[in-house]
Amino acid sequence: xxxxxxxxxxxxxxxxxxxxxxxxxxxxxxxxxxxxxxxxxxxxxxxxxxxxxxxxxxxxxxxxxxxxxxxxxxxxxxxxxxxxxxxxxxxxxxxxxxxxxxxxxxxxxxxxxxxxxxxxxxxxxxxxxxxxxxxxxxxxxxxxxxxxxxxxxxxxxxxxxxxxxxxxxxxxxxxxxxxxxxxxxxxxxxxxxxxxxxxxxxxxxxxxxxxxxxxxxxxxxxxxxxxxxxxxxxxxxxxxxxxxxxxxxxxxxxxxxxxxxxxxxxxxxxxxxxxxxxxxxxxxxxxxxxxxxxxxxxxxxxxxxxxxxxxxxxxxxxxxxxxxxxxxxxxxxxxxxxxxxxxxxxxxxxxxxxxxxxxxxxxxxxxxxxxxxxxxxxxxxxxxxxxxxxxxxxxxxxxxxxxxxxxxxxxxxxxxxxxxxxxxxxxxxxxxxxxxxxxxxxxxxxxxxxxxxxxxxxxxxxxxxxxxxxxxxxxxxxxxxx
Numbered sequence: 385x386x387x388x389x390x391x392x393x394x395x396x397x398x399x400x401x402x403x404x405x406x407x408x409x410x411x412x413x414x415x416x417x418x419x420x421x422x423x424x425x426x427x428x429x430x431x432x433x434x435x436x437x438x439x440x441x442x443x444x445x446x447x448x449x450x451x452x453x454x455x456x457x458x459x460x461x462x463x464x465x466x467x468x469x470x471x472x473x474x475x476x477x478x479x480x481x482x483x484x485x486x487x488x489x490x491x492x493x494x495x496x497x498x499x500x501x502x503x504x505x506x507x508x509x510x511x512x513x514x515x516x517x518x519x520x521x522x523x524x525x526x527x528x529x530x531x532x533x534x535x536x537x538x539x540x541x542x543x544x545x546x547x548x549x550x551x552x553x554x555x556x557x558x559x560x561x562x563x564x565x566x567x568x569x570x571x572x573x574x575x576x577x578x579x580x581x582x583x584x585x586x587x588x589x590x591x592x593x594x595x596x597x598x599x600x601x602x603x604x605x606x607x608x609x610x611x612x613x614x615x616x617x618x619x620x621x622x623x624x625x626x627x628x629x630x631x632x633x634x635x636x637x638x639x640x641x642x643x644x645x646x647x648x649x650x651x652x653x654x655x656x657x658x659x660x661x662x663x664x665x666x667x668x669x670x671x672x673x674x675x676x677x678x679x680x681x682x683x684x685x686x687x688x689x690x691x692x693x694x695x696x697x698x699x700x701x702x703x704x705x706x707x708x709x710x711x712x713x714x715x716x717x718x719x720x721x722x723x724x725x726x727x728x729x730x731x732x733x734x735x736x737x738x739x740x741x742x743x744x745x746x747x748x749x750x751x752x753x754x755x756x757x758x759x760x761x762x763x764x765x766x767x768x769x770x771x772x773x774x775x776x777x778x779x780x781x782x783x784x785x786x787x788x789x790x791x792x793x794x795x796x797x798x799x800x801x802x803x804x805x806x807x808x809x810x811x812x813x814x815x816x817x818x819x820x821x822x823x824x825x826x827x828x829x830x831x832x833x834x835x836x837x838x839x840x841x842x843x844x845x846x847x848x849x850x851x852x853x854x855x856x857x858x859x860x861x862x863x864x865x866x
Contacts, residue, residue, distance in 0.1 A: 385428040387637045388591055388858070395425070400644055404571050411568050415542050418645070422547035426511070429551070433509040436474065441544045443470055444519035448526045448533040448540075460527055467523045471516050478508055480712045510864050511551035513709060517676060518544050522558040524680055531558055539566050546647070548638040552631070552863040554652040554672035561649070569646035578829065579643030585828045586636025588847050593814050594629030595856030596807040597622045604798050605773055608783045613792030616783055622804075623773045624766045625811055628657060630862045631670070636826055655822045657765070657815075658743050660757035662726040663736035665765060673709070677702050695731055700724045710772070711865065715780055719771040726764055742822050810854060 385391045399421045407413035427434045447467040454460045522543070525531045534540040543562050549555075604611055604619025611619070635652035642649045656668035666674050685698045700721070707720020730736035743758060744750040750758065767784075774780035821827030832840040 385425055386858075386861070387634065387641075388587055391428070395421075396641065396644075403645055408571065411566075412538070414569070415538050415565060418542050418546060419538055422542070422545040422550060425547040426545065426550055429510045430507065433507075433512075436509055436512070437515060437545060440471065440474070440515060440519055441541050443467060444523050444544070445534075445537055445540050448523050449535070451523060451526045452533045464523060464527045468520065471520055475512060475516050478512060480708075508865065514553050514555055515544055515550065517555045517673075518558075521555075521676065521680060525558055531562070534558070534562055534566070536566070546642070548641040549649055552634050552638070552861055553670075554635060554638065554650045555676050556650055556672070561647070564647050572646060575643050575646065579640040581828055582636045582640030582643070582826050584640075584844060584847055585826055586633040586638075586640060588851060589629040589633030589636065589814070590861070591851045591855040592810060594626050594633055595859045596810065596854065597626035597629065597856075598859045599856050600798070600800065600804045600807065601626050601773070603800055605783070607798070608779070608786060611786065611798060612794045612796065613787045613789045614794055614796040615798050616787045617792065618796045619798075620766050620770050620773075620783075620787075624657075624762075624769050627769065627772070627862055628653075629814075630859070634861050634863065639826075651825060654825075655742065655818060655827075657762055658758055658819070658822055659761050660739045660743055660754060661730055661735070661761055662723065662764065663730045664739040665761055666723070666727070667740075673706070677706060681705060692732065696728065699727060699731055703727075714777050715771045715774050718777065718780070719768055722768045722771065726768070745823060806854065807856075810850070 385395065399417065403414055403417055407417050423434060423437075426437060444467055447463045450463040451460045454463060522531075522540075526533050534543070539562070542565050543556070543558060546556075546561070546565075601619055601622035604615060604622065608616060608619070632653040639649045639651070650672045652670060652672050654668040654671065656665050659665035659668055682698050682702050685701060686694050687698065688695050703720040703724035704717065705720075706723075707716040707718070710716040710719075727736065730738075743754050770783055771777075771780045774783055817831070818827045821829060821831055824830055832843050835843075
């Protein structure tokens with residue numbers, strides 16, 4: 385079930401009505417309703433993988449209790465590693481087994497040996513990386529005595545499988561989400577209105593910006609061997625906009641939907657394309673994943689406490705794992721390592737915490753220095769996205785070599801370029817609105833609140849009309865594959 389589908393447009397109001405008008409005085413009934421709705425939402429993808437989700441939930445629920453009940457550190461550690469081992473084992477089988485087998489066989493063949501192997505013909509369960517990380521953070525936090533285990537299985541299951549975040553995040557923490565699940569919730573009109581505005585903006589990002597950009601990015605990447613350097617740059621630009629509109633659009637819809645049920649999820653994006661350096665970009669892009677790796681991998685490895693060598697080592701590990709988390713392909717690993725190289729100067733010279741506030745805060749225009757820094761960061765990010773989008777490393781290298789050719793000075797052209805002009809205009813308008821709203825949690829959070837209600841609703845209707853009129857060919861959310 386897609387957020388931008390008719391099915392979800394029917395599903396959400398039904399759950400909302402039952403939640404606030406039937407079960408509003410009974411917290412237990414509300415949480416049962418959320419759990420049943422979430423399982424139905426997930427089963428719409430493939431009901432068979434619902435059993436995997438339930439097993440993962442049971443595993444972490446019981447290991448969390450066992451860790452808490454154990455009398456010594458050794459027993460606690462044993463139960464922790466059972467949870468980690470089984471969770472990562474499932475993730476490894478479904479997501480990485482074929483990659484490792486293929487890579488091992490290729491390595492043997494490079495040394496002249498013939499490898500006979502078989503791969504698994506399995507479908508990757510949607511959202512497995514996200515709900516696995518939910519469970520892992522829960523048991524690790526119990527082991528570290530940061531939280532007490534949740535004894536109500538229904539409440540814990542809602543934490544793991546809450547449908548707005550189930551298939552593509554944000555990656556929640558038990559310390560943040562569970563307290564909201566176990567306490568009574570009252571309907572807040574202003575919170576619900578804020579949620580609807582965020583849903584509307586997320587749908588606009590996905591349907592108008594991301595899906596249209598995807599159409600042209602796919603055309604150029606799929607025919608990159610015949611394209612000029614300037615056309616390839618344009619293709620990289622389209623994908624750069626696509627992945628932001630797609631993933632941040634999903635996050636906006638998820639956060640807005642959760643607000644309809646009185647729940648605040650972790651923010652996942654903070655206008656990353658207005659960043660002035662790569663360190664700032666990674667504080668603003670996929671925030672829940674970056675902070676997860678920081679808390680559960682970077683700091684346990686020693687963080688920044690062991691000198692420059694440890695900082696560099698741990699940074700490379702984080703970005704290597706981040707790339708691998710995104711997919712079983714060498715392109716993702718290279719993408720991660722490239723971002724690690726990007727961030728190295730700020731790590732070495734200690735400037736990685738320089739740009740903590742949003743750019744040009746309190747001002748309409750950025751300074752020339754800020755504009756230059758944003759432009760450089762954007763171009764470096766766009767270059768790295770080529771590896772993320774390419775089919776394999778050879779495709780990525782062929783694409784990049786095509787950019788750095790004499791044809792980069794020619795006018796871009798591809799089949800359908802004339803149809804892309806309206807998308808380019810929409811992207812400019814979109815980025816202008818994002819810039820105007822960059823100091824808020826999402827771009828239109830406060831846009832128009834002081835207008836007369838007729839103009840405010842006219843703006844909302846224009847966004848809806850744009851989705852109907854300019855909506856691109858429906859594309860699967862990119863992060864569903866992770």
